[in-house]
Amino acid sequence: MSAPSVSLIEQMLRRRPLIDAPVAHGASQHLKRSIGTFQLAMFGIGSTVGTGIFFVLSEAVPQAGPGVVVSFIIAGIAAGLAAICYAELASAVPVSGSTYSYAYTTLGEVVAMGVAACLLLEYVVSTAAVSVGWSQYVNKLLENFLGHDLPQAFSAAPWDTEPGIINLPAVFLVMLCALLLVRGASESAAVNAVMVIIKLGVLVMFAVIAFTAFNADRFANFAPLGAAGISAAAGTIFFSYIGLDAISTAGDEVKDPQRTMPRAILAALLTVTVVYIVVTLAAIGAQDWTEFKGQKAGLAAILDNVTGANYWGTVLAAGAVISIFSVTLVTLYGSTRILFAIGRDGLLPSMFAKVSPRTMTPINNTIVVAVVVGLLAGLVPLDKLADMVSIGTLVAFITVSVAVIILRRREPDLPRGFKVPGYPVTPVLSVLACLYILASLHWYTWLAFAAWVGVVLAFYFLWGRHHSALNPRSADSIAADGATP
Amino acid sequence: MTVVVGYLAGKSGTAPLNLAVGAARTLGTSLTVVTIVPKPWTTPSPARVDAEYAAWADQLAADSAKEAGRYLDTMPHRPEVRYHSHAHRSVSGGLVEVVGEIDAQALILGSSANGQLGQVVVGSTADRLLHSSPVAVAIAPRGYREPRGGVLTRITCGYPGTPSSADVVTRTYELAKLLKVPLRVISFAVRGRTMYPPEVGLHAEDSILAVWEEQARSMLAELRTGGVVGDEVELAVVSGNGWDQALDDAEWLDGEVLALGTSPRGEVARVFLGSRGAKILRHSPVPVLVLPG
Numbered sequence: 001m002s003a004p005s006v007s008l009i010e011q012m013l014r015r016r017p018l019i020d021a022p023v024a025h026g027a028s029q030h031l032k033r034s035i036g037t038f039q040l041a042m043f044g045i046g047s048t049v050g051t052g053i054f055f056v057l058s059e060a061v062p063q064a065g066p067g068v069v070v071s072f073i074i075a076g077i078a079a080g081l082a083a084i085c086y087a088e089l090a091s092a093v094p095v096s097g098s099t100y101s102y103a104y105t106t107l108g109e110v111v112a113m114g115v116a117a118c119l120l121l122e123y124v125v126s127t128a129a130v131s132v133g134w135s136q137y138v139n140k141l142l143e144n145f146l147g148h149d150l151p152q153a154f155s156a157a158p159w160d161t162e163p164g165i166i167n168l169p170a171v172f173l174v175m176l177c178a179l180l181l182v183r184g185a186s187e188s189a190a191v192n193a194v195m196v197i198i199k200l201g202v203l204v205m206f207a208v209i210a211f212t213a214f215n216a217d218r219f220a221n222f223a224p225l226g227a228a229g230i231s232a233a234a235g236t237i238f239f240s241y242i243g244l245d246a247i248s249t250a251g252d253e254v255k256d257p258q259r260t261m262p263r264a265i266l267a268a269l270l271t272v273t274v275v276y277i278v279v280t281l282a283a284i285g286a287q288d289w290t291e292f293k294g295q296k297a298g299l300a301a302i303l304d305n306v307t308g309a310n311y312w313g314t315v316l317a318a319g320a321v322i323s324i325f326s327v328t329l330v331t332l333y334g335s336t337r338i339l340f341a342i343g344r345d346g347l348l349p350s351m352f353a354k355v356s357p358r359t360m361t362p363i364n365n366t367i368v369v370a371v372v373v374g375l376l377a378g379l380v381p382l383d384k385l386a387d388m389v390s391i392g393t394l395v396a397f398i399t400v401s402v403a404v405i406i407l408r409r410r411e412p413d414l415p416r417g418f419k420v421p422g423y424p425v426t427p428v429l430s431v432l433a434c435l436y437i438l439a440s441l442h443w444y445t446w447l448a449f450a451a452w453v454g455v456v457l458a459f460y461f462l463w464g465r466h467h468s469a470l471n472p473r474s475a476d477s478i479a480a481d482g483a484t485p
Numbered sequence: 486m487t488v489v490v491g492y493l494a495g496k497s498g499t500a501p502l503n504l505a506v507g508a509a510r511t512l513g514t515s516l517t518v519v520t521i522v523p524k525p526w527t528t529p530s531p532a533r534v535d536a537e538y539a540a541w542a543d544q545l546a547a548d549s550a551k552e553a554g555r556y557l558d559t560m561p562h563r564p565e566v567r568y569h570s571h572a573h574r575s576v577s578g579g580l581v582e583v584v585g586e587i588d589a590q591a592l593i594l595g596s597s598a599n600g601q602l603g604q605v606v607v608g609s610t611a612d613r614l615l616h617s618s619p620v621a622v623a624i625a626p627r628g629y630r631e632p633r634g635g636v637l638t639r640i641t642c643g644y645p646g647t648p649s650s651a652d653v654v655t656r657t658y659e660l661a662k663l664l665k666v667p668l669r670v671i672s673f674a675v676r677g678r679t680m681y682p683p684e685v686g687l688h689a690e691d692s693i694l695a696v697w698e699e700q701a702r703s704m705l706a707e708l709r710t711g712g713v714v715g716d717e718v719e720l721a722v723v724s725g726n727g728w729d730q731a732l733d734d735a736e737w738l739d740g741e742v743l744a745l746g747t748s749p750r751g752e753v754a755r756v757f758l759g760s761r762g763a764k765i766l767r768h769s770p771v772p773v774l775v776l777p778g
Contacts, residue, residue: 043681090686097692098685123684186678249686333680337689344696355697357646357704358761360675362693 011465012110016345035253037260037267044247044268046196050327051126052240053203053276054299054320055133057283059383061292064233066284067223069277071233076273078437079241080265081430082397084420085404086248087261091417092407098249098338099396104345106407109468110460115399116342117456121392123335124369126242127174128376129385130328135169137320140297144314160381161294170377177329178370181336184361187326195326202319203279206299210282213306218288231440238437239389240276244268257418332369339365346469347460387445394434401430487515490593491580494549499556500629501595504772506563508593508623511637511664515565517587520549521579524572546570562635577613584620591621602628605769615758615775622756623774624766632740639741641669643765646704651713653746653776658714670708672701673731673765674724698722732768744774754778
């Protein structure tokens with residue numbers, strides 16, 4: 001290998017040129033600017049609802065009491081502001097992909113690696129978190145149908161409040177989704193729409209039934225743990241807004257993005273927030289806030305308590321099992337594709353960017369992701385996972401908001417399909433909102449996050465920067481670089 | 486040596502006959518038109534029911550031979566043709582037996598009538614043979630006619646790039662040299678379907694497709710550098726949104742044949758079409774030759 005002829009700083013700040021980027025080409029002509037506001041909002045709702053609301057209450061309510069409603073609003077505002085900034089960045093950078101690709105083409109390699117670390121954390125850990133939530137509902141279904149659930153040893157993580165050995169259903173779900181991805185399965189727009197209807201349907205059903213047991217006295221002690229509790233809960237909750245960025249990444253397919261984009265983001269955000277708040281109000285109205293702690297398959301359990309029978313809970317659990325399955329598939333897909341993009345840029349070993357001839361899918365990295373996600377899902381309890389997801393997402397969102405400002409200053413004339421309304425206030429507010437939530441996260445979450453980013457950056461300095469596809473061409477970098485469109 | 490074509494009056498259409506004549510002429514062998522008729526009971530019955538049944542079967546065989554003969558007579562420069570009928574409980578089983586008995590080189594079949602003209606549609610008989618035939622199976626698209634000029638113009642070999650598949654290229658290359666026609670080796674690249682909502686952009690699959698195209702190109706180049714094929718062989722990666730588009734984009738010549746390899750499980754050399762091969766076969770606009778593994 002040739003010795004790098006550029007300095008370290010130059011390496012860290014070099015940006016990927018747009019020419020080599022995987023720009024949409026002939027193969028996806030069917031995607032040309034065809035998405036309208038409604039469809040786009042449905043994407044956002046579809047990918048957001050279901051990542052958290054089915055199980056996050058039992059983690060968040062004990063932290064904030066009934067005031068968790070305010071936490072949802074705070075988290076929603078931060079997510080919405082970030083999604084708007086995200087949309088500008090996505091429209092300014094004519095590459096497809098995730099925050100990682102945008103960061104690489106605008107902010108340079110080392111920032112891109114940092115963002116990649118955040119994103120991997122976000123996707124990998126949220127897949128694990130979501131599959132742990134799924135396992136709770138599967139257990140609930142088993143209990144309602146068969147009269148037994150799985151023994152504690154096989155349905156809980158070793159470091160849970162009630163320890164088990166491994167969370168088998170969660171591991172099973174991850175393996176199943178990985179198998180589907182290896183086989184080249186995908187979730188079409190139609191399936192996505194069906195999933196949205198199922199998710200919203202069971203949540204509405206929950207709210208309607210739970211409101212019959214509504215007792216306003218349960219809100220008397222609104223913020224038993226004070227403002228700190230509310231912002232801490234916002235940190236935990238934040239991950240239930242993950243997926244809103246799906247709207248932003250669809251930018252180049254959208255008709256008239258300047259109008260459509262903010263409308264869709266706003267519509268999705270409002271819908272999602274209203275649904276979350278209604279569900280939360282219904283849940284807290286039906287059950288004292290102190291009872292949430294440690295409750296598994298929370299929403300179904302509340303329905304059982306309210307109705308005194310288990311069929312409504314069964315319906316809800318079935319809806320949750322079906323829709324969380326699709327959420328897991330999508331987030332797992334996201335993680336493999338990000339890893340693929342990093343591998344393609346030469347910042348990870350080229351095995352991550354290898355496509356299997358047999359299935360034409362990236363099998364290697366699907367297996368790696370599935371194993372990591374499976375281990376996390378099997379061994380780490382839900383509350384720890386949720387916080388880790390939020391920290392990764394929040395840091396990625398801050399990067400995006402800062403990138404919008406940097407790009408406006410550095411390249412003011414760059415054509416942008418969509419511009420943030422209310423610039424410079426909006427991105428600054430976005431950063432502040434994210435920082436506010438970040439500040440409330442536990443020290444151990446920060447520690448784990450710092451360790452993870454440290455590992456990724458250390459890998460970059462020791463390995464990645466020597467193998468980047470942007471290095472002066474050596475034989476292996478040409479192989480890793482892929483096709484020029 | 487001969488080429489066997491399965492033919493049943495009123496069922497097969499003339500496409501397999503067209504392909505069979507072309508194949509026999511190209512290979513310089515005779516053509517055997519085989520009709521599989523139902524097997525009568527061998528136990529004698531006093532009511533002569535079975536005799537009637539046997540007579541009907543004989544009539545079916547004779548009709549088939551006559552019908553095929555009438556059509557073959559209209560064709561210019563046809564090879565030597567023999568007619569053969571064989572009684573068996575299943576058509577596919579009967580064809581396998583006949584192929585073994587008369588030492589055939591290849592088995593020619595038509596598409597099912599339940600498909601569009603110009604497409605290869607695998608019926609139940611062809612499906613079984615694609616998973617059991619001891620010799621190469623060629624399937625004609627529905628409504629196939631002998632190419633103008635009546636000669637094979639090119640062989641295209643589908644190359645998936647899996648470790649065992651270089652063998653197929655080698656054999657097709659030998660066949661092409663034997664028949665003195667050019668060979669083209671194609672690797673197909675099909676884009677994964679877009680996932681909604683993906684959170685990583687709607688183009689994530691494009692970059693996977695691009696990488697696969699690149700990988701396929703270097704695999705094809707390795708065929709040449711590894712001495713599997715010579716310099717005159719055309720190598721191409723053809724991509725599309727789906728198998729249909731990829732096959733459409735491959736630019737077929739009049740008189741071209743697509744050759745696919747199979748990977749049988751087990752020791753016996755026979756045709757066993759895989760799932761990928763089945764997808765390619767379904768969308769091929771030209772006759773497909775499926776080689777035993």
